[in-house]
Amino acid sequence: MANHRKKFIDLVDKAIAVGDTMDHEDLLFSYNGILYPTTVCSPEIVKALESFEARQEDVILAGYPKTSTNWVGQILTDLVTTSAENNEDETNSLNDEELEEFPYLEVGDAEKYQQMEKLSSRRVIFTHLLPHNLPESILKNKAKILVLVRNPKDIATSFYHFTNGMSPLPSYETWDEFFTAFMTGKMPWGSYFDYICEWSKHVDDENVMTITYEELKENQTLGLKKIADFFGFSLSEEEIQTVVEKSGFKAMKEKSSKTHGTFGKIIFCKGTVGDWQDHFSEAQSKEMDRKFEECLAGTKLGEKMKYELYCKA
Template sequence: MENSRKSLIDFVDKAVAAASLLNRDELMFSYKGILYPVTICSPEAFKALESFEARSDDVILAGYPKSGTNWLRRILNDLIAISQNKTLSKESSGDAEKPEEIPYLEVGDPEKYERMMKLPSPRFMATHLCPENLPTSIFRNKVKILLLVRNPKDVATSFFHFSNGLGIFPSYDTWDDFFTDFMSKKVAWGSYFEYLYEWNKYIDKENIMTITYEELKENCALGVKNIAAFFRIPLTEEELQLVVERSSFQSMKKNLEKTHRTISNILFRKGGVSDWKNLFSEEQNEKMDKVFEEQVAGTKLGKKLKYDVYCKA
């Protein structure tokens, strides 16, 4: 996992360097009507991904950008390590010995998927993609998917700071400009509301578990216990507490500062709930409330988000 982390950091470094040579309007490309960062994704990789063969024992984390996927990646990696009888410690940043591929399915070169076929099970993968853009083998083979969702106002707020901090995305002079693009599908990975609407069609499937960022913040131990049960990974009380401790915001940020100080503040900025209140105007609140009500509120996933609790001033 340490090698995997270094691999991911090196990859991000190269992507940022490549992006610095491009104009703002060259940083993104459109594939099937959705925008993606050109320095980490490509149409060729998306085409190759279509024929990727998933295994029934793969572990997949799905979540829109800035919904907490880096946090859940740590939890899932630790749970997989425990299932393989690997020893975790409070200090270590990871336990796997072999380099792995970039964990995000859609990120990397087109040859990545051939290399992934040689990786031992269970393979861990993360994705920001809508279900219809994932390989059909994932659903055909009933791969277990942990779907992570977060209240849309905090997602937008975190994405704004992320876009301005990491050079692979277009930056914004003002929050107002970003909000306009976020609400009109002009950000990477498209509309969050469409993402929620599409994933809602799948949440009743027995191989999919949905968890919210907010419920995990409220009771991380219970969340980790439920996630472990879903993936049928037995945990002792000591192991449970260790996973919770290693996945705390402070622990993860401190760990990343050791390996790559330059992006630690970008990936782990605040890690809280309701930061949106520092940015949203009354008009923007009303606009997002209206879109959420029209597109997501009546769905099971919409109800799980507890919009009235987390997104009303």
């Protein structure tokens, strides 16, 4: 696993080192109205991304930052690897060189897309991009997309600690300052509410499956079975359980230094549900309640997220 993650670790370590030397106002750049981190993205790669050619066999994980895409991404990678081991079809094999490719679609350099063209199926791809910023080929070619969502109050709390702990991202002197930025969408990868509203329009697409962070935490085995069924992975009960054990939050946190380098100490922090209650004022909580109601009231995705359960004290 350490070898598979070498490119990932090198990229993040470099981003942290460069971020330490940069002025606050230079840490983010804007492209088509969306902010991106300068140290891991660039206007060139976002532009080059428009012509990326997706395949129907691609395994895509979409999630707003701090929905736990690194955790669920590892689950997906383990499911694909285990499924490939059971399948003698050469096109479904994965080797060390392929697994080493940094999986976030919009992160890296523009040359990575040429490298990705050489990879055999199934390619595992992560992204934080809003649907309208994805390459057209992803929706056009009906690649299967797992959309990971999480309640906004825990996302905001996690994002606050994350951005203050990562030098490539702007830091905030107070929670109130961060909350204002979050609610106005002045965040890396854009507004959470724009993100969730856009994906809500795709919940009935045959190639899209939504799953919540909370339901995975509550019953990881059931969640993995749903994911495996959606992507057509043929796995036994024993194999599913093996993946569950390997990808549990505690297990991932223990090996985070090998899989994610310095970054691991930051992304695998608590992993709890309800931590927002230690940060939100009553007024802030009500403000977010109104925003969520405005965006998702009466929608299937809003109902699936169980906002009343996870976001009402």
